[in-house]
Amino acid sequence: MHSLDDARRRPPDAARVPPHNLEAEESLLGSMMLSREALTAAVEARIEHRDFYKPAHGVIFDAAFALHSRGEPVDPVTVAEELRRADKLEALGGKATLLRIQASTPASANASYYAQIVSELAMLRRLIETASDIQQMAYGLEDDVDETIDRAETMIFEVAERRVADSLVHLYPALEQTMDQLAHLYDRDTGIIGVPTGYHDLDDLLLGLQPSTLSIVAARPGQGKTSFALGAALHCALVARKPVLFFSMEMGHLELTKRLLAAEALIDSRKLSTGRLNEHEWPKLNQAVGRLAEAPFFIDDNPHCTVMEMRAKGRRTKARYGDLGLIVVDYLQLMTSTRRVESRQVEVSELSRGLKILARELECPVVCLSQLNRQLEYRQDKRPMLADLRESGCLTADTELTLADGSVTTMGALHASRARDVAILTLDEHLRLVPGVMTHVFASGRKPVFELVLASGRSVRASANHPFLTLDGWVQVADLRAGARIASLRAGLDLEPARDTIPAAVWDYIERKGLLVMGMRAHDLIDRLAAEEGGHHRVYAQGVSRGLMRRLACELPDPFLSDLASSDVLWDEVVAVVPQGEELVYDATVPGTHNFVANGIVAHNSIEQDADIVVFIYRDEYYNPESESRGMAEIIVAKHRNGPVGSTRLAFLEQYTKFANLARE
Known part of the structure; x- marks a missing residue:
């Protein structure tokens, strides 16, 4: 399972193998399937998918980390099931590979050392790649030498910033430093301390x-x-x-x-x-x-x-x-x-x-x-407020939110109760529903709202700038038209296969992927798949069936197509966008995934800025x-x-x- 990213990170001199330690990688993964402390060690070392030299190890790490982030146990059985749901298990050698990795782990207590080895070698590989890029820039005889040097310096800093600094400080020296600052301020004549x-x-x-x-x-x-x-x-x-x-x-x-x-x-x-x-x-x-x-x-x-x-x-x-x-x-x-x-x-x-x-x-x-x-110019009082700074839209008070236990509440009720850290359902990067936390709901004033009506019968009322998820990313209500398809939940709907399809926009991606990996066009690939099974894959005018998507994901192979095939999302068609007048509206913050389920539809959240x-x-x-x-x-x-x-x-x-x-x- 080699990717283009893996190919790019290999040095131009193929005779020299980049620094790596497969035993340390397997020992870290094995430790993660044996001990929760090992998972903590990986987090503290800021290990991520691309830190593993062997691509398969990165895939296993992602599965283990996804389980850990959802609070689920991590062991060969659960990791295998997570990989199976993503159609990646067989390509990795099945559950036997996971059991072998776990059994060959010397000592899970040494997980922090394994993580350090993996992290340091990954950083060296990135440094080699960066040095190679800088060398190519220099040989390219750029017109602006100063700009080239700035870019080179920036590239080195990007590698250096991933180093894990020891940020733990004992309280005693912090108290000493604070007292010194207070004494200095006391001796000054002005009250301005900055x-x-x-x-x-x-x-x-x-x-x-x-x-x-x-x-x-x-x-x-x-x-x-x-x-x-x-x-x-x-x-x-x-x-x-x-x-x-x-x-x-x-x-x-x-x-x-x-x-x-x-x-x-x-x-x-x-x-x-x-x-x-x-x-x-x-x-x-x-x-x-x-x-x-x-x-x-x-x-x-x-x-x-x-x-x-x-x-x-x-x-x-x-x-x-x-x-x-x-x-x-x-x-x-x-x-x-x-x-x-x-x-x-x-x-x-x-x-x-x-x-x-x-x-x-x-x-x-x-x-x-x-x-x-x-948006503030539509209000009578045009003085700015914090809600204007957030680059997000808003929903009406009667919007129903799906909580983590499956029950529902409304935006207005959460705001009135001043609820904090509410457990809700949110969509992860694999388009699967997972528990999340809505830190708070806040009022955003009165704004013009529009009702977004979908083919499933679902609807939601939102301001013109509120984003909803499409296959091409987040799109604001003002830019949605009848016929567009946005993400809503499959759960709770009696769906026929002809309606539960992936939007036709995915064909461009499949075409590129088919040409890139297999040297054939998308329709040629579909004809071959149909011939192999002696049948016909139904391809609907409005998109791609889930069954065909699963086969395509296995053939190419491609994690994005796999996610689409196994997602919890119905790509629901927009029937109408209807103006509703001006209303008091609200928004919410969901760290991490930045979305929540509103009236059964996936809606973007407001994002706090770090000011x-x-x-x-x-x-x-x-x-x-x-x-x-x-x-x-x-x-x-x-x-x-x-x-x-x-x-x-x-x-x-x-x-x-x-x-x-x-x-x-």
Whole structure:
């Protein structure tokens, strides 16, 4: 069972075998089938499928780990059954292989040592692969040598970040460090203990931006997010004299520089664009240039910068100029992940998690700007709230949720009871129903909702941006049309084979897989399978039957097709999407799988972002030109993990694209 990934990770020099230890791999797997402590050792060592040199070992590990994550026993019998359900057991040699691995294990008590061997050798193989990729990049004579070096450094960091650090700390040295910090703060004159933003009322509320924290500054377009961040960053560089890294994915460095000059010199920003300055403004501009030239302010305007590249550049800047005062990222929705993920919601969550790790590793505050979706503009009160930050839609209060014991409750009931950590049913990566935990349900305000009506008779009412699962991934209600097929539960329905099929979109995947593995087109492969059995495989116009899918998965072989054939999902056809008016709506959070069952339909959950502080900018004049608050901005601290929430006000000097403090009474 060799995969393309396994082929790619072998070095170009076939004469040299990559470092590996099959005995250690088998001993770890055998230990996992003998002892729960061995499973814990594998978790602590962060072992995963790709760490095994032999692909079959990775498949066995996945099966054992899936059982463990569901709280089920792990032994040769249960692992064999898990593999059998996925149509992978026979390809691995049957239950006899599992029994042999278990019997040949020297001592399950040594599982942590086996895990360490497997992890270290896997890291060496990845290092060899990375070194080979870097070598090919260098031989490729790239035009931008600096960019090539940055990419190489990032690739090495990606290997290094998987090392398991000893993060256990005894309480005594932590107490000593805390007392030293308190003594230092006591001797200071100011109450600001972090990096000051220069916005006085905000600093009083937050006590400055604390090291190792992630702050999200969010607003709709045109509210002044970039100007707000530039003001805080410039204050850090000019007044606190600490290095600032400003990652801009929207504006180039020259445009940002003009903004900085306009704000610092108090010159109309339009004049800097046209060059029409009068004789009194040139001296002001020269003085501003002199001050800014001395500031440790660094701009990176690479629009494709990843979190790993930010980490590499941050480390390099810290090594050269000392501890960083602030990192700003403008803005979150323009960032992309380095790996494929199931949905944009999950991607944004992973990016914010990466920025939080960046803040902790570099021990400096990170401020990330975020653009809110337009849903808030449909409300009468357009002040942002936390629900607007979550990149997810919402469901109505009467939506029924399926609990882990098979009973049902509603979104409204869970919200009213303030229930936490509710055991629910969720869909895993193999499209199988498993127990999960819904941490909480929260209200998201009033929004326009639509009823999604399915051929099975099921329906659900959701906001336009709520995602539902299709074969091509998560798709929002606004993008679903009649004829689309989404995931609902097979359980509870009396299904005819003609309705229980996999969507026709899978043919493209089968075609590619058939050509790649067997050298034949999909319909040729189907004809051969039919001839071998002396019968005819029924292929429905709306998709592929489960029986045919099982045969295809065995012939190719392919785990994705196997998952589709054995899934708990009915790919239910959308009959209609009907507007229902505006209602109070709710959403929920399910860590890990990020989905739950709503009215028998698989719905995406809301994903929490890893921010310590969430700040919203609201300028009423943007929506109401005659507002009494013209020239004013409300700065709303909606989340503050280590302190109070509240709001402050700033003046917005539009001609200078600058926020300024109001005079204190």
